[in-house]
Structure formats: C-alpha cells, structure tokens
Amino acid sequence: MTARRRILLLGSTGSIGTQTLDVIAANPDRFEVVGLAAGRNRALLEQQAERFGVRALAQGTEEAEALVRDVEADVVLNGITGAAGLRPTIAALRTDAVLGLANKESLIIGGPVVKPLMAPGRVLPVDSEHSAIAQCLVSGSHDEVRRLVLTASGGPFRGRSRDELRSVTPAQALAHPTWDMGLMVTTNSATLVNKGLEVIEAHLLFDVPFERIDVVVHPQSIVHSMVEFTDGATIAQASPPDMRLPISLALDAPHRIPHVGAPLDWTTAQSWTFEPLDDAAFPSVTLAKVVGAAGGTRPAVFNAANEQAVHAFHAGRLAFLDIVPLIEAVLASVPEASGTPDLEAVLDADRQARAAADAVIARG
Numbered sequence: 031m032t033a034r035r036r037i038l039l040l041g042s043t044g045s046i047g048t049q050t051l052d053v054i055a056a057n058p059d060r061f062e063v064v065g066l067a068a069g070r071n072r073a074l075l076e077q078q079a080e081r082f083g084v085r086a087l088a089q090g091t092e093e094a095e096a097l098v099r100d101v102e103a104d105v106v107l108n109g110i111t112g113a114a115g116l117r118p119t120i121a122a123l124r125t126d127a128v129l130g131l132a133n134k135e136s137l138i139i140g141g142p143v144v145k146p147l148m149a150p151g152r153v154l155p156v157d158s159e160h161s162a163i164a165q166c167l168v169s170g171s172h173d174e175v176r177r178l179v180l181t182a183s184g185g186p187f188r189g190r191s192r193d194e195l196r197s198v199t200p201a202q203a204l205a206h207p208t209w210d211m212g213l214m215v216t217t218n219s220a221t222l223v224n225k226g227l228e229v230i231e232a233h234l235l236f237d238v239p240f241e242r243i244d245v246v247v248h249p250q251s252i253v254h255s256m257v258e259f260t261d262g263a264t265i266a267q268a269s270p271p272d273m274r275l276p277i278s279l280a281l282d283a284p285h286r287i288p289h290v291g292a293p294l295d296w297t298t299a300q301s302w303t304f305e306p307l308d309d310a311a312f313p314s315v316t317l318a319k320v321v322g323a324a325g326g327t328r329p330a331v332f333n334a335a336n337e338q339a340v341h342a343f344h345a346g347r348l349a350f351l352d353i354v355p356l357i358e359a360v361l362a363s364v365p366e367a368s369g370t371p372d373l374e375a376v377l378d379a380d381r382q383a384r385a386a387a388d389a390v391i392a393r394g
C-alpha cells in the first residue's frame with residue numbers, strides 16, 4: 031500500500047476549502063490532512079480539525095505562512111481568497127511540497143517574485159480553466175501550441191448592454207448561473223474581472239503571450255477551456271461544472287480519482303454554445319491584458335483596486351459599472367516602481383492601490 035498524501039489546506043472554511051475536504055473525506059485511503067488554515071471562521075476551523083484529526087491550525091496570513099513553513103506536507107492547497115494568499119504561496123514554493131493553486135491572485139500579483147520560485151511541475155492549477163488547459167496540454171509540446179482559449183460563463187449579466195448594467199444589485203451579481211463560489215470570485219465573474227485575472231494567470235502558468243490567449247463565452251460551463259495546436263486541432267476538456275474534479279487532480283496528480291465528479295449525460299439532448307465576449311459592456315478582459323503585458327506591480331495594483339471596489343460595491347458605496355473605471359483610475363494614480371519588483375515592492379503597490387481606491391470611493 032502506498033503512503034497517503036499529506037495535505038495542508040489553506041482557506042479550509044471557504045468554497046474551495048470545503049470542497050477539498052469533501053474530496054479528502056471520500057478518499058481516506060489516499061489522503062490525510064496535516065494542517066488547516068482559515069481566516070475568521072474559528073468555529074468551522076475547529077470543527078474541521080476535530081473531524082479530520084488535525085492538530086496544526088492557523089488563522090490569518092501570518093499564521094498560515096508559518097504553518098506552511100513548519101508542517102511537512104506533500105501538497106499545499108492554497109484556497110485563500112485574494113492578495114492575502116501571496117505570502118503563503120511563496121512559503122509553499124520554498125518547501126518540497128506541490129502547490130495546488132486555487133488562489134490565482136498570488137501568482138497574478140506576485141508574478142515577478144513567484145514565477146522564479148516555480149519549479150516545473152510543482153504548481154498544479156485548481157482554477158477550472160487552467161486545470162482544463164493543463165489536461166489539454168498533455169496532447170502536444172509547448173512549441174505546438176498556437177493559442178489558449180479560456181471559456182467564460184459570461185456571468186449573471188451576460189447579454190446585457192452597459193445601460194442595462196447601471197442599476198444591477200449585489201444580490202444579482204452573486205447569482206452566478208453555473209458555479210457556487212465565494213463572494214469575491216463570484217462578483218469578479220459578474221464584472222468579467224475574473225476572466226481578466228485568468229488571462230494573466232494563464233500567461234504566467236503556461237508561458238503563452240497575451241496575443242495568443244483568447245476568451246470565448248460559453249454559458250453552460252461544460253467546456254472548461256481549450257488549446258488550439260499548430261496542426262489545426264483544438265483539444266477541449268469537458269465535464270459538468272464541479273470543482274471537485276480540478277481539486278482532485280491537484281491533490282493526486284497524475285492520478286484521476288474514480289467517481290470524484292459525475293460524467294456528462296449523453297442520454298438527453300443538450301447544446302453547448304459559444305459566443306464572442308461583449309467588450310463594450312465588459313471591458314475588464316482587455317484592461318487585464320494591458321496590465322498583464324505591462325507586468326511589474328501593475329497586476330498587484332489592478333487586483334488590489336478591484337478587491338476594494340468589490341467590497342465597496344457590496345457595502346452599497348460603489349455602483350457595479352464604477353468598478354472597472356475605479357481600477358483604471360487607481361492604475362493611473364499609483365506609479366510603477368523602478369526595476370523588477372521584490373516582495374516588498376509588490377506589497378507596497380498593493381497598499382498604495384488600496385489607499386487610492388478607498389480615497390476615490392470616499393469622494394463618491
């Protein structure tokens with residue numbers, strides 16, 4: 031019998047965290063939990079610790095970072111939301127563990143610092159699109175890739191014009207058509223900022239230039255992304271929308287865990303549709319490509335401004351349509367640091383961007 035994989039789970043109380051524990055609970059012969067970290071939800075964290083027999087617990091960024099340093103694991107799965115995941119991601123990359131990366135923000139904002147720490151095969155994407163691309167890439171070599179095509183559900187406001195987006199509410203923004211996720215990523219799906227972040231994530235994970243990364247709207251969220259190869263073949267990964275599949279691949283690569291997700295049902299008629307992104311109504315993907323190509327601390331500024339904007343939107347202090355203009359205003363007001371940024375420069379840009387965003391929001 032092979033040893034069980036030791037899993038250290040960050041963000042255990044969230045959407046990714048609880049689904050990761052579902053996969054682990056269903057496969058006790060494959061996995062053991064050696065550490066858990068969360069944010070504010072101490073009660074659920076303790077309940078999870080009791081259920082999985084875990085003694086090593088952490089709350090907040092600093093404790094999560096120390097947990098990663100101190101507890102030996104085979105896989106660190108980072109399911110923290112937002113920029114708070116950056117230090118734990120860096121700590122994980124400095125260990126011998128594989129990093130299962132749901133916390134896309136840490137790679138996106140920390141690019142210049144995180145990328146050099148990423149040994150080949152040591153970062154396994156959990157984000158559904160990037161997991162799909164990684165699965166499709168098994169088919170050919172890097173030189174044979176012509177383009178990556180990320181699918182987007184289009185969010186709850188797909189098909190609406192800018193005018194029709196003027197009065198949308200936080201409750202409407204949280205009604206995602208296909209996925210049940212945490213507040214930040216769900217809101218980012220509604221603005222399409224999530225897809226913009228994912229384009230940068232794809233560029234950093236797969237070393238494909240931005241002009242060869244496309245986004246197509248696919249409302250059913252069954253095709254999770256595609257790779258077009260130089261011979262004209264397009265390989266797509268398809269499965270019902272269920273994060274337990276990409277989570278399981280990050281936990282147990284290169285193995286596929288039987289029955290982790292339901293297969294597609296071919297006994298009833300179904301349609302998979304694809305349509306171009308409406309750039310006029312949802313300009314965030316184009317903006318993210320410019321930000322990603324600029325590099326440096328620009329992605330950190332973009333992300334921090336967005337996080338502040340999303341919180342303000344949910345607090346009733348910012349309109350939905352003002353989220354992306356706010357990000358643009360903050361990008362214009364926070365200067366770029368000179369040279370290749372180190373961790374301090376990234377964190378400083380994050381702080382400056384939050385302050386600038388808060389000032390714009392306060393002015394109303």
Ligand SMILES: NC(=O)C1=CN([C@@H]2O[C@H](COP(=O)(O)OP(=O)(O)OC[C@H]3O[C@@H](n4cnc5c(N)ncnc54)[C@H](OP(=O)(O)O)[C@@H]3O)[C@@H](O)[C@H]2O)C=CC1
Pocket residue numbers: 040041042043044045046047067068069070071072089090091094108109110111112114132133134135156157158209210211212213214215273
């Ligand atoms: N949910 C999904 O299906 C998908 C999520 N992702 C990505 O995965 C990540 C997590 O998303 P999701 O699970 O939806 O988010 P949730 O909001 O549901 O969960 C976030 C988790 O992070 C914890 N957390 C927040 N701040 C800290 C901190 N400073 N230190 C330690 N833990 C912290 C929260 O703890 P607490 O609740 O205790 O405060 C919670 O456990 C995001 O980057 C998201 O973009 C990507 C694809 C799909």
Ligand SMILES: CC(=O)[C@@H](O)[C@H](O)COP(=O)(O)O
Pocket residue numbers: 157158159181182183184185209215218219220224225273
């Ligand atoms: C499940 C997942 O990976 C999310 O990041 C998802 O991509 C959100 O859906 P859309 O951003 O496509 O609406």
Ligand SMILES: [Mn+2]
Pocket residue numbers: 157158159228
């Ligand atoms: Mn995604």
